[in-house]
Amino acid sequence: MKKILLKRKLTRKRREGGQSAVELALTLPLLLLLIFGMLEMGWVASTKLLLDNVTREGVRSGIIATSTSANTADVIERINGMKPDYLPGTFSVTVTYSTPSSFRDGDITVVTTYNLAPLTPLTGFLTEDGTFHLRSECTMKMS
Numbered sequence: 001m002k003k004i005l006l007k008r009k010l011t012r013k014r015r016e017g018g019q020s021a022v023e024l025a026l027t028l029p030l031l032l033l034l035i036f037g038m039l040e041m042g043w044v045a046s047t048k049l050l051l052d053n054v055t056r057e058g059v060r061s062g063i064i065a066t067s068t069s070a071n072t073a074d075v076i077e078r079i080n081g082m083k084p085d086y087l088p089g090t091f092s093v094t095v096t097y098s099t100p101s102s103f104r105d106g107d108i109t110v111v112t113t114y115n116l117a118p119l120t121p122l123t124g125f126l127t128e129d130g131t132f133h134l135r136s137e138c139t140m141k142m143s
Contacts, residue, residue: 033122040123047087047116048134054082054091055112055136062095062108063140071095071103075110089115097142109139 058079065071072095079093092113098106116132124130 036120036122037126040119040126043119044116044132044134047114047132048136050084050087051091051112051114051134051136052138054079055110055138057082058093058112059108059110059138059140062110063142065103065108065142068097068100068103071108075108079110079112087114088117104142107139107141109137111135111137 058075061078062071062075065074075095076093079091083091094111096109096111097103098109113133113135116134118124118127118130118132127133
């Protein structure tokens with residue numbers, strides 16, 4: 001009698017052993033997608049914040065301009081000089097003045113764009129073409 005009860009217990013344990021594997025197989029993809037999505041959104045947010053700060057610093061260097069051509073080059077140089085080494089590629093920088101004929105009287109606007117590649121291939125579907133297109137714009141009064 002004891003052998004039969006012991007055999008039933010062992011049989012029951014064997015039948016339930018596959019349940020954990022099935023549950024893991026069903027939940028692991030969703031869990032991985034959630035974790036990688038959080039990492040990716042943190043990466044994008046961090047890079048966007050960096051882009052905002054670099055653009056603002058570029059505008060700040062541009063408000064002390066002496067000439068339009070030298071100023072534009074200084075702004076672009078300042079922005080590209082602050083780009084960290086871990087970001088591949090380059091920033092695209094556009095500098096515009098509200099009154100180009102007398103640029104000291106108006107505003108300076110700097111637009112910086114960057115195409116950020118995703119960290120993981122699992123989150124590539126979140127974008128239209130597989131890259132995150134980040135854009136930062138800052139305007140300040142020339143003084």
